[in-house]
Amino acid sequence: MELLKAENVSFSYQNQYQTVHAVKQASCSFEEGKTYAIVGKSGSGKTTLLSLLAGLELPSAGDVFFEGRSTREIDCDAYRRDHAAVIYQSYNLFPLLTAEENVLYPLKLKKIGKAEAKARAHAQLAAVGILPEEYARFPLQLSGGQQQRVAIARALAAGNKIVLADEPTGNLDVESGEQVVEILIRLAHEGGCAVIIITHDPDIAAQMDEVFTMRDGVLDCGSK
Template identity: 55%
Template sequence: MAELKLSEVCYQYKNSKQKVLKGISCDFQGGKLCAIVGPSGSGKTTLLSILAGLDRPSEGKVYINGDDLTTLDLDAYRRERVAMIFQSFQLFPLLTILENVSYPMENNGIPKKEARERAGKLLLMLGITEEKHKRFPSKLSGGEQQRVAIARALATGAKVLLADEPTGNLDRENTLHILDILKKFAHEEGYCVIVVTHDQEVASISDRVWRMQDGILTI
């Protein structure tokens, strides 16, 4: 199972003395859906960026399965070991649904035909029927687009899923559906799923809830 571990992680912007993250030490384990909650400006998104390898800590270390991120090729890390799911879906508007999901596999060297076959299976598994695979993202509902975004994240083969307000644009029914999907992959497939959210309902059904306040993370 995948695991992310932080040890005394701090972060501050250049030319600023104020720390956005303050000595964060914690473990995010595979097999669990973890939520990070807290007010805007508390440091949640900055923490997610560090977990994704988009930013480096000013102090401290981040490990994935015991590997120090500072020793890794971060481009490969983002392609193969962690995947992001966004509130705004971030699908390619000029690619079909099938092409959106097959893209990360083709980018990792999987032959086009094989990537398309895998993409189709992932979409079907997430309830996107075959008749919709050739549609463009704008032709799907918000809930469907988010399921496509999850399929694309799964297509990378990464066992760590980082979700930034993944239900922020969805109604309650779709919110619960998306959470059920994420929780299923955590519990049944051993994924490490970390969700940053303002939604208390998301937090209430998570396995573990971390709270961020003024750059400090507590359980």
């Protein structure tokens, strides 16, 4: 079932020197239970497209639809809170919160009861291989791979249907990277999520169900 769709989406912004046309008339759609890779060179517009899909930005032209409704019409904060989770290359955990608290944070936003939230957080942390003795550690006390797994647990704990990952293995060693990709693929195929990964790595892209390529803001929808 189609969850997310971009239709002739363009996005431009003004940087210090010029207007950047980051995304040009991109169209694509994403279904439940599938994994997607968006590949392309640095500066090709991949991350901008991701931020449009996550509702972090609204397109300059065209529309992004979630379950048939444009992100222009829906409450994007609620959309991100309840449906779309973002995983970043640099993990972006809250530095002053422990691993467990980082995972609990979005659950608190969703007003999930304390006991249930804790159970879900522990389950997700365990699912991504974080040991109970590591729950109380702060991000800086964890390795890069552990931090990224906590970030994934945070994205998953809230039960969001769409997971958008911006180069999730970019800062990880090969082994940790493989573990993270494995988790994300499992999440799509077993958990029924739509997982969209931005990556430079052709090996990761090869493991995805579909691959989109971006060149200078133009999205090539040719599947793998």
